[in-house]
Amino acid sequence: xxxxxxxxxxxxxxxxxxxxxxxxxxxxxxxxxxxxxxxxxxxxxxxxxxxxxxxxxxxxxxxxxxxxxxxxxxxxxxxxxxxxxxxxxxxxxxxxxxxxxxxxxxxxxxxxxxxxxxxxxxxxxxxxxxxxxxxxxxxxxxxxxxxxxxxxxxxxxxxxxxxxxxxxxxxxxxxxxxxxxxxxxxxxxxxxxxxxxxxxxxxxxxxxxxxxxxxxxxxxxxxxxxxxxx
Numbered sequence: 203x204x205x206x207x208x209x210x211x212x213x214x215x216x217x218x219x220x221x222x223x224x225x226x227x228x229x230x231x232x233x234x235x236x237x238x239x240x241x242x243x244x245x246x247x248x249x250x251x252x253x254x255x256x257x258x259x260x261x262x263x264x265x266x267x268x269x270x271x272x273x274x275x276x277x278x279x280x281x282x283x284x285x286x287x288x289x290x291x292x293x294x295x296x297x298x299x300x301x302x303x304x305x306x307x308x309x310x311x312x313x314x315x316x317x318x319x320x321x322x323x324x325x326x327x328x329x330x331x332x333x334x335x336x337x338x339x340x341x342x343x344x345x346x347x348x349x350x351x352x353x354x355x356x357x358x359x360x361x362x363x364x365x366x367x368x369x370x371x372x373x374x375x376x377x378x379x380x381x382x383x384x385x386x387x388x389x390x391x392x393x394x395x396x397x398x399x400x401x402x403x404x405x406x407x408x409x410x411x412x413x414x415x416x417x418x419x420x421x422x423x424x425x426x427x428x429x430x431x432x
Contacts, residue, residue, distance in 0.1 A: 205243050212238045212247045212379075213260040213277075219383050220249060220258050226387045228306035229255070235284040238379035239294055239301045244268045246294055250281040268295045270347075285344050292350025293375060297358070302379030304386045307371050310393035314338075315366040321396050324405045328392045329413040330420035333361030336389060341368040349373070361417065364389040 219236045223229045232255070237248035247263045264283040265273045270291035272279050284290075290303045314321055314336070321336040323329055339356040342348035353373050356365045363385040364374045372389055376382035399405060
């Protein structure tokens with residue numbers, strides 16, 4: 203019963219969080235996806251492939267095991283899951299602290315990814331949220347777990363909760379799906395700001411000790427004690 207309640211809660215959360223991708227202009231048409239791990243179970247929930255954001259609802263979110271296999275006989279199991287399901291599954295199998303994964307096609311983050319160029323840490327908000335630059339992951343084709351492997355290899359041991367997969371676009375991770383969505387929103391904001399700044403001349407880097415201090419303060423002190431600071 204506890205697992206059933208948890209699945210229902212995650213279905214509702216994942217369905218609702220997709221609206222945030224639309225609200226912040228991070229996706230077009232049916233592209234992009236949010237997934238979330240089911241607490242206490244080797245399961246996660248992800249959106250169906252090619253379904254309009256207006257039509258997403260808890261009952262058509264798809265429940266998968268950590269191999270990315272759809273759990274037959276559950277609501278939504280008659281639909282195909284997101285084409286990025288294998289990537290999400292690989293992340294969950296190999297990063298046990300990750301509770302949510304997000305992929306978008308947000309314009310400025312994708313632009314950096316097309317150049318295979320990391321976003322340098324030159325604004326304090328970026329130091330706060332990501333603790334340094336946004337790294338670039340390898341080029342990988344959709345369809346198997348190649349993208350997932352690239353995400354894990356790039357972000358393991360890295361402070362950033364975001365990666366720019368070369369020639370593809372951004373993926374973000376978080377302790378929860380909401381946390382990963384926030385990272386996706388903040389990623390696009392810094393990608394845009396740093397791009398605009400670079401058009402005016404050389405960027406001024408933030409010293410590493412200042413980045414370290416800003417990151418520690420934001421992660422551990424900023425906000426209310428009862429808040430989800432992320």
